[in-house]
Amino acid sequence: MIQPILRTERIARLRKWQFDQRGWQVDREILWHRYMAGHQGVPIDARYAGVFAYLMDNLPVEINDDELIVGRIKRREMTPEEKAERERIAGSTFSDPLGDVLKKLISPDAHESIAEGRHVAGGMTGHMTPDYPAVLKKGLNGIRREVRGRLARAKSEEERAFLHGALEVLSGAMRMARRYAKHARELAATASPERREELLRIAEACRRVPAYPARTFHEAAQTLWFIHLWIAQELGGGHGCFCPGRVDQYLFPYYEADLRSGRLSRDDAYELLTCLLLKYNEFDPYSTPQTLFVGGQHADGSDASNELSLLCLEVSRDLQMLHPALCVSWHKNLNRDVMRRAVELMGTGIGFPAVFNDEVIVPGLMRDGASREEAVNYMAGSCVEISAIGCSNPWVASGYVNAGKAFERAFQRVARNKNAGWDDLVREFKADLAEAMRFNYEITAAHDRAWQECIRYPFLSCLVNDCIERATDITCGGARYNTTMPELVGLANVVDSLMAVKWACFEEKAMTLPQLAEIVRKNWEGEEALRRVLGTKPPRFGNDMPEPDALWVELSEFWFDEVRKYTNPRRGPYQPGFLCWVMHSVLGDRTGATPDGRKAREALADAVGPVQGHDTSGVTAMLRSAAKMDHSKFIGGVVTNVKFTPAMFDTAESREKIIDLLESYLHLGGFELQINVVSADTLRAAQEHPEKYSDLIVRVGGYSDYYTRLSRSLQDEIKIGRASCRERVYHPV
Numbered sequence: 001m002i003q004p005i006l007r008t009e010r011i012a013r014l015r016k017w018q019f020d021q022r023g024w025q026v027d028r029e030i031l032w033h034r035y036m037a038g039h040q041g042v043p044i045d046a047r048y049a050g051v052f053a054y055l056m057d058n059l060p061v062e063i064n065d066d067e068l069i070v071g072r073i074k075r076r077e078m079t080p081e082e083k084a085e086r087e088r089i090a091g092s093t094f095s096d097p098l099g100d101v102l103k104k105l106i107s108p109d110a111h112e113s114i115a116e117g118r119h120v121a122g123g124m125t126g127h128m129t130p131d132y133p134a135v136l137k138k139g140l141n142g143i144r145r146e147v148r149g150r151l152a153r154a155k156s157e158e159e160r161a162f163l164h165g166a167l168e169v170l171s172g173a174m175r176m177a178r179r180y181a182k183h184a185r186e187l188a189a190t191a192s193p194e195r196r197e198e199l200l201r202i203a204e205a206c207r208r209v210p211a212y213p214a215r216t217f218h219e220a221a222q223t224l225w226f227i228h229l230w231i232a233q234e235l236g237g238g239h240g241c242f243c244p245g246r247v248d249q250y251l252f253p254y255y256e257a258d259l260r261s262g263r264l265s266r267d268d269a270y271e272l273l274t275c276l277l278l279k280y281n282e283f284d285p286y287s288t289p290q291t292l293f294v295g296g297q298h299a300d301g302s303d304a305s306n307e308l309s310l311l312c313l314e315v316s317r318d319l320q321m322l323h324p325a326l327c328v329s330w331h332k333n334l335n336r337d338v339m340r341r342a343v344e345l346m347g348t349g350i351g352f353p354a355v356f357n358d359e360v361i362v363p364g365l366m367r368d369g370a371s372r373e374e375a376v377n378y379m380a381g382s383c384v385e386i387s388a389i390g391c392s393n394p395w396v397a398s399g400y401v402n403a404g405k406a407f408e409r410a411f412q413r414v415a416r417n418k419n420a421g422w423d424d425l426v427r428e429f430k431a432d433l434a435e436a437m438r439f440n441y442e443i444t445a446a447h448d449r450a451w452q453e454c455i456r457y458p459f460l461s462c463l464v465n466d467c468i469e470r471a472t473d474i475t476c477g478g479a480r481y482n483t484t485m486p487e488l489v490g491l492a493n494v495v496d497s498l499m500a501v502k503w504a505c506f507e508e509k510a511m512t513l514p515q516l517a518e519i520v521r522k523n524w525e526g527e528e529a530l531r532r533v534l535g536t537k538p539p540r541f542g543n544d545m546p547e548p549d550a551l552w553v554e555l556s557e558f559w560f561d562e563v564r565k566y567t568n569p570r571r572g573p574y575q576p577g578f579l580c581w582v583m584h585s586v587l588g589d590r591t592g593a594t595p596d597g598r599k600a601r602e603a604l605a606d607a608v609g610p611v612q613g614h615d616t617s618g619v620t621a622m623l624r625s626a627a628k629m630d631h632s633k634f635i636g637g638v639v640t641n642v643k644f645t646p647a648m649f650d651t652a653e654s655r656e657k658i659i660d661l662l663e664s665y666l667h668l669g670g671f672e673l674q675i676n677v678v679s680a681d682t683l684r685a686a687q688e689h690p691e692k693y694s695d696l697i698v699r700v701g702g703y704s705d706y707y708t709r710l711s712r713s714l715q716d717e718i719k720i721g722r723a724s725c726r727e728r729v730y731h732p733v
Contacts, residue, residue: 045165128381151164283323313353357670403490482572609626640671643676
């Protein structure tokens with residue numbers, strides 16, 4: 001990675017401050033549990049509205065000497081007295097009630113399926129983007145008027161309870177902003193002349209927003225941060241993977257107007273935007289990223305990118321921070337300069353931006369009822385899980401289903417029948433995968449129902465269409481679109497294993513199915529030569545070969561059809577995906593050896609990429625294989641990872657070739673593409689001397705993270721793939 005470019009002393013100090021903080025949001029945690037423990041007999045809607053207002057009135061209000069965008073997350077360690085208090089009251093306020101409900105809803109067989117490593121399941125609200133444009137346009141006062149109008153039409157006590165809670169949380173949020181305005185004025189009284197002027201502008205912005213519509217670039221940026229901060233604090237101590245959204249679209253009208261009027265220069269906008277993007281690191285600069293998209297299109301297909309799209313990419317390149325993780329929405333009319341700036345950012349080695357394909361994603365969202373205007377304004381929740389901004393409540397990664405384990409179980413069962421054929425193995429794998437998905441549904445749906453019984457998010461609900469009109473909390477199905485997104489992990493291992501079995505047992509007849517099953521069951525003990533043969537000789541997915549690629553398409557279609565059978569308790573569809581996050585390592589650790597040459601406990605294949613080292617025909621062939629399935633069906637998210645050497649980014653000419661390669665894949669129908677740009681030597685050095693590489697960021701399975709914070713197995717998977725296979729890194733040609 002290159003070093004950050006910190007253009008002002010203010011930016012340098014604010015960036016350093018992010019890494020200097022220790023601890024977590026103790027004040028929020030203590031205040032939340034204290035209020036909830038003292039109001040256990042209060043009806044659920046009033047209780048959750050009350051605790052949000054209590055937080056708004058009691059969380060510490062602090063302003064850093066350098067801040068232009070305010071709203072501090074104070075991280076610190078918990079005192080012994082606070083630990084004792086939390087220990088005494090925490091169980092009764094959240095974890096125990098939720099756990100009690102789940103115990104009643106989940107069968108022993110479903111629990112056993114998790115214990116065996118067939119899948120993981122769960123989920124919660126988050127990983128989405130609220131309706132920031134509505135707040136910028138109407139202000140919270142405008143939304144409060146809508147709530148009052150709906151209250152006049154309420155027909156039940158349940159509707160009235162939700163709407164009264166909405167009024168309380170909106171008022172509480174506006175009080176918090178006024179607390180910041182008051183504090184800024186107090187600080188201005190003793191500040192230096194230059195800082196006094198800044199503090200008075202901050203006070204004026206906080207007096208105005210988010211209660212009223214934003215008028216300036218500064219007010220709009222302050223609005224975005226306040227709303228992001230407060231919905232995250234309502235959800236919990238972290239940021240809940242809520243996403244900043246399409247900041248270039250939200251802020252551009254204010255940027256343009258301020259430049260035209262002379263209120264703002266480009267340098268001023270750069271510094272304000274930098275202060276805003278730095279804010280997203282306050283939850284924890286090492287935690288799961290929050291995605292920010294640039295580019296994209298309008299509903300009529302015209303390019304929506306603008307000068308702020310380029311400025312966001314520029315700021316991200318300069319800061320070299322994990323948050324926010326930038327992404328580009330690509331379409332055939334996208335300004336080429338956006339892709340040029342994006343590839344320059346990739347070349348730093350930071351692991352983003354990922355590039356998403358409007359031509360695939362927009363039709364996929366419209367399949368489930370989104371209008372085109374809603375569909376072009378989509379967001380990925382921290383990784384690649386897609387939802388329409390401002391009107392969705394997706395439960396993302398709601399179960400990672402282990403295709404490798406399904407094959408392992410099916411293979412050992414089928415091999416006990418000496419007369420079984422290859423078709424029997426395919427059929428049995430599908431049956432086992434379907435059963436794992438059924439158990440996954442049972443557990444995820446139980447979590448969904450338990451959340452409805454135990455949890456409310458009244459402030460977030462005010463910012464997601466159609467919760468107010470339905471007078472229904474987002475946890476209970478108030479959003480316009482309610483989806484659940486299970487993810488399949490390790491399908492390439494299954495495809496290559498099936499091809500290996502077919503080649504060894506039915507074409508070459510080198511051994512029987514039971515013999516191969518026993519060798520694999522013993523983790524290739526004493527059969528290293530055979531393991532290498534089965535990892536290299538049979539046709540393999542990822543090389544643009546008809547037979548394995550057709551099998552991949554068949555099995556991916558089966559996954560889609562199986563998942564689409566289910567509807568969640570919020571009456572929304574299940575949307576499948578292939579996001580693996582870190583689960584190809586986690587689930588691989590719980591999966592025995594497979595006939596593709598993989599040993600027990602090694603990482604499974606990464607998302608829709610080939611098995612590590614099995615793509616020997618080059619990057620173009622690999623991408624052609626990955627693009628053969630219909631990616632528009634997998635709105636739960638599709639990840640395609642590619643590794644490039646840093647030398648690929650040295651010249652403008654080579655960067656143009658990278659753009660051509662990326663766009664070729666997108667034209668073929670690829671959903672998303674992300675690139676790791678780091679040498680194997682650097683990764684090896686980071687493993688040997690982690691203290692020297694604490695800021696090394698890499699792309700994992702849909703998101704970026706600090707390399708030295710990953711597990712050793714995941715580090716190895718990123719570094720070299722499996723030890724017996726060639727590293728999938730593409731070099732200049």
